[in-house]
Amino acid sequence: MKFNVSSAELLRAILDVSKAIPAKSPLPILENFLFSITGNLLEITASDSELTLRTTIEVDSTQEEGRIAVPARHMTELLKALPDQPLSIRTVSDSSFECGWSSGNSTLPYFPAEDYPEIKGVGEEAETVVFPAQTLLDGINGTIYATADDEMRPAMNGIFFDMDPASTTLVASDSHKLICYTTDDVQAAAKSSFILHKKPAGVLKSIMGKDADSVEIKFDANNVVFTFGATMMICRLIVGKFPKYRDVIPQNNSNILKIDRQQLLNTVRRVSVCANKASNHIKFDLKPGQLEVSAQDLGFAIAAYEKTACDYSGEDLTIGFKSSFLTDILGNMTCESLVMKFADSRRAVLIVPSEEETESEKICGILMPIMI
Numbered sequence: 001m002k003f004n005v006s007s008a009e010l011l012r013a014i015l016d017v018s019k020a021i022p023a024k025s026p027l028p029i030l031e032n033f034l035f036s037i038t039g040n041l042l043e044i045t046a047s048d049s050e051l052t053l054r055t056t057i058e059v060d061s062t063q064e065e066g067r068i069a070v071p072a073r074h075m076t077e078l079l080k081a082l083p084d085q086p087l088s089i090r091t092v093s094d095s096s097f098e099c100g101w102s103s104g105n106s107t108l109p110y111f112p113a114e115d116y117p118e119i120k121g122v123g124e125e126a127e128t129v130v131f132p133a134q135t136l137l138d139g140i141n142g143t144i145y146a147t148a149d150d151e152m153r154p155a156m157n158g159i160f161f162d163m164d165p166a167s168t169t170l171v172a173s174d175s176h177k178l179i180c181y182t183t184d185d186v187q188a189a190a191k192s193s194f195i196l197h198k199k200p201a202g203v204l205k206s207i208m209g210k211d212a213d214s215v216e217i218k219f220d221a222n223n224v225v226f227t228f229g230a231t232m233m234i235c236r237l238i239v240g241k242f243p244k245y246r247d248v249i250p251q252n253n254s255n256i257l258k259i260d261r262q263q264l265l266n267t268v269r270r271v272s273v274c275a276n277k278a279s280n281h282i283k284f285d286l287k288p289g290q291l292e293v294s295a296q297d298l299g300f301a302i303a304a305y306e307k308t309a310c311d312y313s314g315e316d317l318t319i320g321f322k323s324s325f326l327t328d329i330l331g332n333m334t335c336e337s338l339v340m341k342f343a344d345s346r347r348a349v350l351i352v353p354s355e356e357e358t359e360s361e362k363i364c365g366i367l368m369p370i371m372i
Contacts, residue, residue, distance in 0.1 A: 014044055018046055040060075132214055142363055146173055146329075147174065155242050171245050193242070257291065282320065318345060
């Protein structure tokens with residue numbers, strides 16, 4: 001193997017895929033990048049066996065093609081320490097390669113590409129759907145925070161992609177809160193679904209560049225492949241059945257609160273400072289035209305309340321929430337004003353953008369109350 005490449009371009013590429021390098025792996029070979037040079041294209045692969053990232057960059061010139069596995073940590077630290085300049089990479093023996101730059105060089109070990117495990121993608125029966133990149137990014141950002149950490153119910157630890165010919169909905173829930181993001185920008189050929197674990201979902205949103213226009217998604221029963229630009233992400237899917245989320249979305253909550261989202265978020269944050277640190281409980285007292293938010297911690301003899309004017313129509317109502325769950329929902333929504341629809345103090349609350357917002361039909365949140 002022998003080729004020349006920009007050090008800055010190579011660093012950018014390996015930083016993109018390095019998120020798949022495990023901190024410690026039972027397979028030491030996975031602590032390496034797999035370099036494969038063909039023509040003037042360098043393909044770089046990183047994997048932890050569950051998640052694989054692969055990207056391709058153009059090199060300046062290629063004198064000899066080949067494939068080697070190079071140590072990820074050493075390669076990354078070397079490139080970070082170099083200013084942008086041409087870099088020459090060539091194998092010098094059966095076990096070492098040389099990185100040369102204008103004023104010096106470094107010799108590092110490499111491992112045979114044959115030792116790197118084969119990366120399995122999807123089968124011939126895989127289904128394909130194309131997402132606008134911004135839609136996919138908005139959907140992940142809008143739902144990932146509601147995923148669970150539940151060993152007993154692994155299906156709750158990811159984002160459920162529910163697709164049909166009319167629209168696509170991304171759903172996440174930890175059983176206390178549930179978030180749905182619906183878009184009609186994506187239509188599948190037939191009804192289909194998969195559950196993407198939150199770890200690869202987080203990696204995906206972090207590496208999707210602004211230059212990506214669309215993302216092609218291919219999936220079968222076990223794996224999913226995301227392709228955008230020169231980058232590919234392959235990961236295993238969560239096997240399991242996601243709950244019937246549509247059945248728990250309230251349809252007839254008749255007590256309606258309309259309020260500025262940021263105003264409510266700030267109020268909840270201020271008042272929750274005095275909430276019990278173990279329970280994070282806060283209380284809403286609703287009357288026509290007025291909302292009072294309060295919290296107290298009897299153990300430390302502290303309390304707080306704040307009254308705010310609002311547009312509320314319905315019966316007088318007292319209801320409790322876990323403040324951290326409510327701030328999660330309010331902080332991750334982007335609308336200016338929102339609507340909270342209540343049934344009573346025991347049943348789930350529906351939280352949606354106000355009808356005037358362009359995203360009013362895209363996002364909805366459901367929050368379970370707590371006993372006060």
